Amino acid sequence: MSESNIQKAILDYLQILENQGKLYFFRSGAGAIRTEAGGYFKTGKPGCPDISVVVGGQYIGFEVKTLKGKLTAIQDACHDAIRRVGGRCYVVRSVDDVIRILESEG
Numbered sequence: 001m002s003e004s005n006i007q008k009a010i011l012d013y014l015q016i017l018e019n020q021g022k023l024y025f026f027r028s029g030a031g032a033i034r035t036e037a038g039g040y041f042k043t044g045k046p047g048c049p050d051i052s053v054v055v056g057g058q059y060i061g062f063e064v065k066t067l068k069g070k071l072t073a074i075q076d077a078c079h080d081a082i083r084r085v086g087g088r089c090y091v092v093r094s095v096d097d098v099i100r101i102l103e104s105e106g
Contacts, residue, residue, distance in 0.1 A: 006094060007050060007064045013095045014053065023055035023102075047078030049089055058105060059087035067093055 007027075014025040028051060030044030049061030061082055063075060071079070071091060079089035088105070092098050 001066070003064055003066050003069065006066065006092075009095050010051060010062065010064060010092065010098050013098060014051070017102075023053055025051060025053040028052040028061070045078070047072070047074035047076075049075075049079070049082075053102075055102065055105065060101070060105065061087065061089040062092045062098060062101075063089065065091050065093055069093075 017023050018025055028044055028048055030046050030048055032040040032042050034040055050064045051062040053060040082089050090101050
């Protein structure tokens with residue numbers, strides 16, 4: 001399964017939980033978007049997790065990867081920075097990973 005398919009499944013699942021009032025989330029990955037004029041503008045911050053979640057007053061970042069995918073050095077550094085200030089970051093490879101993490105974060 002591709003990273004984008006995994007991410008879509010996770011976003012769909014999180015939308016259900018948000019609709020139930022259980023958490024707040026948004027897609028937060030960095031990238032570039034092409035404008036109508038043909039230029040680009042950057043979004044996000046390099047290395048930031050693909051998905052940001054707030055549940056129970058706690059920030060959780062989810063970096064979506066395939067089974068073989070690995071963090072880049074900048075992603076690893078960003079996740080360390082988030083952890084240093086009390087947030088949580090996880091590499092997730094499926095909706096089941098997200099479910100387990102959210103259940104353990106209680």
